[in-house]
Amino acid sequence: xxxxxxxxxxxxxxxxxxxxxxxxxxxxxxxxxxxxxxxxxxxxxxxxxxxxxxxxxxxxxxxxxxxxxxxxx
Amino acid sequence: xxxxxxxxxxxxxxxxxxxxxxxxxxxxxxxxxxxxxxxxxxxxxxxxxxxxxxxxxxxxxxxxxxxxxxxxxxxxxxxxxxxxxxxxxxxxxxxxxxxxxxxxxxxxxxxxxxxxxxxxxxxxxxxxxxxxxxxxxxxxxxxxxxxxxxxxxxxxxxxxxxxxxxxxxxxxxxxxxxxxxxxxxxxxxxxxxxxxxxxxxxxxxxxxxxxxxxxxxxxxxxxxxxxxxxxxxxxxxxxxxxxx
Numbered sequence: 457x458x459x460x461x462x463x464x465x466x467x468x469x470x471x472x473x474x475x476x477x478x479x480x481x482x483x484x485x486x487x488x489x490x491x492x493x494x495x496x497x498x499x500x501x502x503x504x505x506x507x508x509x510x511x512x513x514x515x516x517x518x519x520x521x522x523x524x525x526x527x528x529x
Numbered sequence: 530x531x532x533x534x535x536x537x538x539x540x541x542x543x544x545x546x547x548x549x550x551x552x553x554x555x556x557x558x559x560x561x562x563x564x565x566x567x568x569x570x571x572x573x574x575x576x577x578x579x580x581x582x583x584x585x586x587x588x589x590x591x592x593x594x595x596x597x598x599x600x601x602x603x604x605x606x607x608x609x610x611x612x613x614x615x616x617x618x619x620x621x622x623x624x625x626x627x628x629x630x631x632x633x634x635x636x637x638x639x640x641x642x643x644x645x646x647x648x649x650x651x652x653x654x655x656x657x658x659x660x661x662x663x664x665x666x667x668x669x670x671x672x673x674x675x676x677x678x679x680x681x682x683x684x685x686x687x688x689x690x691x692x693x694x695x696x697x698x699x700x701x702x703x704x705x706x707x708x709x710x711x712x713x714x715x716x717x718x719x720x721x722x723x724x725x726x727x728x729x730x731x732x733x734x735x736x737x738x739x740x741x742x743x744x745x746x747x748x749x750x751x752x753x754x755x756x757x758x759x760x761x762x763x764x765x766x767x768x769x770x771x772x773x
Binding site: 471475476477478479480483484487488491494495498504505508509512513515516517519520523 | 601605606608609610612613615616619620649650653722726729730733734735736737738743747750751754758762
Protein backbone atom coordinates (compact mmCIF):
# COMPACT_ATOMS: atom_id res chain seq x y z
CA UNK A 457 0.00 0.00 0.00
CA UNK A 458 2.80 2.43 0.96
CA UNK A 459 4.68 1.44 -2.20
CA UNK A 460 1.64 2.26 -4.32
CA UNK A 461 1.15 5.66 -2.70
CA UNK A 462 4.86 6.38 -3.08
CA UNK A 463 4.78 5.46 -6.77
CA UNK A 464 1.87 7.91 -7.25
CA UNK A 465 3.81 10.65 -5.43
CA UNK A 466 6.78 10.14 -7.77
CA UNK A 467 4.61 9.72 -10.88
CA UNK A 468 3.04 13.18 -10.71
CA UNK A 469 6.24 15.30 -10.74
CA UNK A 470 7.74 12.91 -13.31
CA UNK A 471 4.68 13.41 -15.52
CA UNK A 472 4.90 17.19 -15.15
CA UNK A 473 8.63 17.12 -15.93
CA UNK A 474 8.07 15.11 -19.12
CA UNK A 475 5.10 17.31 -20.02
CA UNK A 476 7.04 20.55 -19.60
CA UNK A 477 10.58 19.57 -20.65
CA UNK A 478 9.86 16.72 -23.08
CA UNK A 479 12.99 15.84 -25.04
CA UNK A 480 14.48 19.36 -25.17
CA UNK A 481 14.93 21.39 -21.97
CA UNK A 482 16.10 24.51 -23.86
CA UNK A 483 12.56 25.27 -25.05
CA UNK A 484 11.07 25.25 -21.53
CA UNK A 485 13.94 27.45 -20.26
CA UNK A 486 13.52 29.88 -23.18
CA UNK A 487 9.75 30.14 -22.57
CA UNK A 488 10.24 30.71 -18.83
CA UNK A 489 12.93 33.34 -19.42
CA UNK A 490 10.75 35.02 -22.06
CA UNK A 491 7.79 35.25 -19.70
CA UNK A 492 9.97 36.73 -16.95
CA UNK A 493 11.35 39.39 -19.32
CA UNK A 494 7.81 40.09 -20.62
CA UNK A 495 6.64 40.59 -17.02
CA UNK A 496 9.53 42.97 -16.31
CA UNK A 497 8.89 44.98 -19.49
CA UNK A 498 5.16 45.17 -18.70
CA UNK A 499 5.87 46.28 -15.13
CA UNK A 500 7.92 49.15 -16.60
CA UNK A 501 5.04 50.12 -18.92
CA UNK A 502 6.86 48.93 -22.05
CA UNK A 503 4.72 47.25 -24.74
CA UNK A 504 5.75 43.59 -24.52
CA UNK A 505 3.24 41.35 -26.34
CA UNK A 506 5.65 40.85 -29.29
CA UNK A 507 8.43 39.15 -27.27
CA UNK A 508 6.94 35.70 -26.66
CA UNK A 509 6.13 34.95 -30.33
CA UNK A 510 9.75 35.80 -31.21
CA UNK A 511 11.03 33.60 -28.36
CA UNK A 512 8.79 30.73 -29.54
CA UNK A 513 9.99 31.02 -33.13
CA UNK A 514 13.70 31.22 -32.23
CA UNK A 515 13.44 28.43 -29.62
CA UNK A 516 11.78 26.19 -32.23
CA UNK A 517 14.59 26.86 -34.71
CA UNK A 518 17.26 26.08 -32.12
CA UNK A 519 15.40 22.93 -31.06
CA UNK A 520 15.15 21.73 -34.68
CA UNK A 521 18.92 22.19 -35.15
CA UNK A 522 19.61 20.34 -31.89
CA UNK A 523 17.35 17.50 -33.09
CA UNK A 524 19.38 17.15 -36.29
CA UNK A 525 22.69 17.26 -34.40
CA UNK A 526 21.46 14.35 -32.27
CA UNK A 527 19.78 12.52 -35.19
CA UNK A 528 21.55 13.47 -38.44
CA UNK A 529 19.42 13.79 -41.59
CA UNK B 530 -32.61 47.10 -10.81
CA UNK B 531 -34.63 46.53 -13.99
CA UNK B 532 -34.12 43.24 -15.84
CA UNK B 533 -32.86 43.52 -19.40
CA UNK B 534 -34.92 41.79 -22.09
CA UNK B 535 -34.11 38.12 -22.42
CA UNK B 536 -33.09 38.15 -26.11
CA UNK B 537 -30.28 40.77 -25.91
CA UNK B 538 -28.83 39.03 -22.84
CA UNK B 539 -28.94 35.60 -24.49
CA UNK B 540 -27.32 36.90 -27.70
CA UNK B 541 -24.60 38.89 -25.93
CA UNK B 542 -23.71 36.05 -23.59
CA UNK B 543 -23.81 33.56 -26.49
CA UNK B 544 -21.37 35.62 -28.58
CA UNK B 545 -18.96 36.24 -25.70
CA UNK B 546 -19.09 32.57 -24.66
CA UNK B 547 -18.72 31.37 -28.26
CA UNK B 548 -15.14 32.65 -28.44
CA UNK B 549 -14.19 30.63 -25.35
CA UNK B 550 -16.19 27.60 -26.49
CA UNK B 551 -14.36 27.55 -29.84
CA UNK B 552 -11.00 27.64 -28.05
CA UNK B 553 -12.07 24.78 -25.75
CA UNK B 554 -13.35 22.61 -28.60
CA UNK B 555 -10.28 23.32 -30.75
CA UNK B 556 -7.99 22.00 -28.02
CA UNK B 557 -10.09 18.94 -27.18
CA UNK B 558 -10.65 17.97 -30.83
CA UNK B 559 -7.01 18.61 -31.73
CA UNK B 560 -5.67 16.52 -28.85
CA UNK B 561 -8.24 13.76 -29.43
CA UNK B 562 -7.44 13.51 -33.15
CA UNK B 563 -3.69 13.36 -32.49
CA UNK B 564 -3.44 11.43 -29.26
CA UNK B 565 -6.58 9.29 -29.24
CA UNK B 566 -10.13 9.93 -28.05
CA UNK B 567 -10.63 7.76 -24.99
CA UNK B 568 -8.31 9.58 -22.60
CA UNK B 569 -9.07 12.97 -24.18
CA UNK B 570 -12.81 12.58 -23.60
CA UNK B 571 -12.10 11.31 -20.07
CA UNK B 572 -10.02 14.46 -19.50
CA UNK B 573 -12.77 16.68 -20.93
CA UNK B 574 -15.41 15.07 -18.71
CA UNK B 575 -13.09 15.43 -15.70
CA UNK B 576 -12.73 19.09 -16.61
CA UNK B 577 -16.51 19.56 -16.71
CA UNK B 578 -16.82 17.75 -13.37
CA UNK B 579 -14.17 20.05 -11.86
CA UNK B 580 -16.04 23.05 -13.27
CA UNK B 581 -19.35 21.85 -11.82
CA UNK B 582 -17.80 21.58 -8.36
CA UNK B 583 -16.17 25.03 -8.62
CA UNK B 584 -19.38 26.66 -9.90
CA UNK B 585 -21.51 24.99 -7.21
CA UNK B 586 -19.16 26.08 -4.45
CA UNK B 587 -18.43 29.59 -5.64
CA UNK B 588 -21.67 30.52 -7.40
CA UNK B 589 -21.86 34.24 -8.07
CA UNK B 590 -18.45 34.74 -6.42
CA UNK B 591 -16.91 33.19 -9.57
CA UNK B 592 -16.19 36.66 -10.89
CA UNK B 593 -13.67 37.05 -8.04
CA UNK B 594 -11.48 34.15 -9.25
CA UNK B 595 -8.02 35.51 -10.13
CA UNK B 596 -8.18 34.43 -13.76
CA UNK B 597 -4.83 36.08 -14.61
CA UNK B 598 -2.58 33.65 -12.67
CA UNK B 599 -4.69 30.73 -13.95
CA UNK B 600 -4.24 31.89 -17.56
CA UNK B 601 -0.50 32.33 -16.99
CA UNK B 602 -0.05 28.84 -15.51
CA UNK B 603 -2.19 27.04 -18.10
CA UNK B 604 -0.81 29.19 -20.92
CA UNK B 605 2.77 28.32 -19.91
CA UNK B 606 1.99 24.58 -19.83
CA UNK B 607 0.17 24.73 -23.17
CA UNK B 608 2.99 26.74 -24.77
CA UNK B 609 5.88 24.47 -23.72
CA UNK B 610 3.95 21.36 -24.72
CA UNK B 611 2.62 22.95 -27.91
CA UNK B 612 6.18 23.86 -28.97
CA UNK B 613 7.21 20.20 -28.62
CA UNK B 614 4.49 19.11 -31.06
CA UNK B 615 5.18 22.17 -33.26
CA UNK B 616 8.85 21.20 -33.60
CA UNK B 617 8.13 17.47 -34.06
CA UNK B 618 5.44 18.25 -36.64
CA UNK B 619 7.90 20.44 -38.60
CA UNK B 620 10.61 17.75 -38.51
CA UNK B 621 8.18 14.97 -39.57
CA UNK B 622 6.52 16.92 -42.37
CA UNK B 623 9.97 18.05 -43.61
CA UNK B 624 11.13 14.42 -43.62
CA UNK B 625 8.04 12.69 -45.04
CA UNK B 626 5.84 15.37 -46.53
CA UNK B 627 2.14 14.71 -45.95
CA UNK B 628 2.54 10.96 -46.21
CA UNK B 629 1.74 10.38 -42.57
CA UNK B 630 3.92 8.85 -39.89
CA UNK B 631 4.21 5.38 -41.45
CA UNK B 632 6.44 3.11 -39.37
CA UNK B 633 7.22 4.26 -35.86
CA UNK B 634 10.21 6.60 -35.67
CA UNK B 635 12.74 4.91 -33.35
CA UNK B 636 14.01 8.30 -32.16
CA UNK B 637 10.60 9.57 -31.05
CA UNK B 638 8.02 8.05 -28.76
CA UNK B 639 4.76 7.29 -30.53
CA UNK B 640 2.34 10.18 -30.18
CA UNK B 641 -0.79 8.07 -30.46
CA UNK B 642 -1.49 6.27 -27.22
CA UNK B 643 -1.74 2.54 -27.77
CA UNK B 644 -1.20 1.26 -24.23
CA UNK B 645 -3.73 0.20 -21.63
CA UNK B 646 -4.95 2.60 -18.99
CA UNK B 647 -5.13 6.37 -19.31
CA UNK B 648 -2.96 8.55 -21.55
CA UNK B 649 -2.37 11.18 -18.87
CA UNK B 650 -0.89 13.65 -21.36
CA UNK B 651 -4.10 13.68 -23.42
CA UNK B 652 -6.16 13.72 -20.21
CA UNK B 653 -4.24 16.69 -18.79
CA UNK B 654 -4.38 18.74 -22.03
CA UNK B 655 -8.13 18.19 -22.37
CA UNK B 656 -8.78 18.75 -18.64
CA UNK B 657 -7.01 22.09 -18.45
CA UNK B 658 -8.46 23.30 -21.76
CA UNK B 659 -11.99 22.59 -20.50
CA UNK B 660 -11.34 24.02 -17.01
CA UNK B 661 -9.81 27.30 -18.19
CA UNK B 662 -12.27 28.00 -21.01
CA UNK B 663 -15.19 26.69 -18.97
CA UNK B 664 -14.28 29.02 -16.10
CA UNK B 665 -14.13 31.95 -18.51
CA UNK B 666 -17.59 31.04 -19.84
CA UNK B 667 -18.90 30.75 -16.28
CA UNK B 668 -17.44 34.15 -15.38
CA UNK B 669 -19.01 35.66 -18.52
CA UNK B 670 -22.39 34.17 -17.57
CA UNK B 671 -22.18 35.42 -13.97
CA UNK B 672 -20.97 38.90 -14.99
CA UNK B 673 -23.53 39.40 -17.77
CA UNK B 674 -26.28 37.86 -15.66
CA UNK B 675 -25.51 40.21 -12.77
CA UNK B 676 -25.29 43.26 -15.04
CA UNK B 677 -28.60 42.44 -16.71
CA UNK B 678 -30.21 41.16 -13.51
CA UNK B 679 -31.19 38.11 -15.54
CA UNK B 680 -29.10 35.05 -14.70
CA UNK B 681 -31.45 32.68 -16.50
CA UNK B 682 -30.99 34.38 -19.87
CA UNK B 683 -27.20 34.54 -19.37
CA UNK B 684 -27.06 30.83 -18.51
CA UNK B 685 -29.12 30.06 -21.62
CA UNK B 686 -26.71 32.05 -23.83
CA UNK B 687 -23.57 30.49 -22.32
CA UNK B 688 -24.94 26.95 -22.34
CA UNK B 689 -26.14 27.30 -25.96
CA UNK B 690 -22.67 28.37 -27.12
CA UNK B 691 -21.12 25.40 -25.36
CA UNK B 692 -23.60 22.84 -26.71
CA UNK B 693 -23.46 24.14 -30.29
CA UNK B 694 -19.68 24.20 -30.54
CA UNK B 695 -19.28 20.85 -28.78
CA UNK B 696 -21.64 19.43 -31.44
CA UNK B 697 -19.50 21.04 -34.17
CA UNK B 698 -16.42 19.45 -32.61
CA UNK B 699 -18.14 16.05 -32.50
CA UNK B 700 -19.02 16.35 -36.21
CA UNK B 701 -15.44 17.36 -37.11
CA UNK B 702 -13.72 14.44 -35.35
CA UNK B 703 -14.65 11.95 -38.09
CA UNK B 704 -13.13 13.80 -41.09
CA UNK B 705 -10.05 14.54 -38.96
CA UNK B 706 -9.19 10.82 -38.98
CA UNK B 707 -8.49 11.11 -42.73
CA UNK B 708 -5.70 13.66 -42.23
CA UNK B 709 -2.13 12.28 -42.07
CA UNK B 710 -1.03 12.31 -38.43
CA UNK B 711 2.27 14.09 -39.05
CA UNK B 712 0.40 17.01 -40.58
CA UNK B 713 -2.28 16.86 -37.88
CA UNK B 714 0.41 16.99 -35.19
CA UNK B 715 1.85 20.10 -36.86
CA UNK B 716 -1.59 21.75 -37.04
CA UNK B 717 -2.44 20.93 -33.41
CA UNK B 718 1.06 21.97 -32.29
CA UNK B 719 0.50 25.31 -34.04
CA UNK B 720 -2.87 25.66 -32.34
CA UNK B 721 -1.57 24.84 -28.84
CA UNK B 722 1.44 27.14 -29.33
CA UNK B 723 -0.80 30.03 -30.42
CA UNK B 724 -3.23 29.57 -27.51
CA UNK B 725 -0.38 29.07 -25.03
CA UNK B 726 1.40 32.22 -26.22
CA UNK B 727 -1.80 34.26 -26.02
CA UNK B 728 -2.92 33.07 -22.58
CA UNK B 729 0.49 33.14 -20.88
CA UNK B 730 1.14 36.72 -22.01
CA UNK B 731 -2.43 37.77 -21.19
CA UNK B 732 -2.03 36.15 -17.78
CA UNK B 733 0.86 38.54 -17.12
CA UNK B 734 -1.55 41.44 -17.58
CA UNK B 735 -0.20 42.35 -21.02
CA UNK B 736 -2.79 43.61 -23.53
CA UNK B 737 -2.76 42.05 -26.99
CA UNK B 738 -3.61 44.28 -29.94
CA UNK B 739 -7.10 43.35 -31.19
CA UNK B 740 -7.71 41.34 -27.99
CA UNK B 741 -8.86 37.72 -28.72
CA UNK B 742 -8.43 38.31 -32.46
CA UNK B 743 -4.66 38.30 -31.83
CA UNK B 744 -4.92 34.49 -31.64
CA UNK B 745 -5.69 34.47 -35.37
CA UNK B 746 -2.61 36.61 -35.98
CA UNK B 747 -0.48 34.22 -33.92
CA UNK B 748 -1.85 31.23 -35.88
CA UNK B 749 -0.84 32.91 -39.15
CA UNK B 750 2.65 33.82 -37.84
CA UNK B 751 3.33 30.31 -36.55
CA UNK B 752 1.92 28.66 -39.71
CA UNK B 753 4.24 30.79 -41.87
CA UNK B 754 7.14 29.98 -39.51
CA UNK B 755 6.43 26.25 -39.85
CA UNK B 756 6.36 26.49 -43.67
CA UNK B 757 9.67 28.38 -43.70
CA UNK B 758 11.38 25.88 -41.36
CA UNK B 759 10.02 22.95 -43.42
CA UNK B 760 11.26 24.54 -46.66
CA UNK B 761 14.68 25.13 -45.06
CA UNK B 762 14.94 21.54 -43.81
CA UNK B 763 13.96 20.14 -47.21
CA UNK B 764 16.48 22.37 -48.96
CA UNK B 765 19.24 21.24 -46.58
CA UNK B 766 18.32 17.56 -47.13
CA UNK B 767 18.44 18.07 -50.92
CA UNK B 768 21.83 19.79 -50.64
CA UNK B 769 23.22 16.97 -48.47
CA UNK B 770 21.99 14.34 -50.94
CA UNK B 771 23.59 16.27 -53.84
CA UNK B 772 26.93 16.45 -52.00
CA UNK B 773 26.77 12.73 -51.16
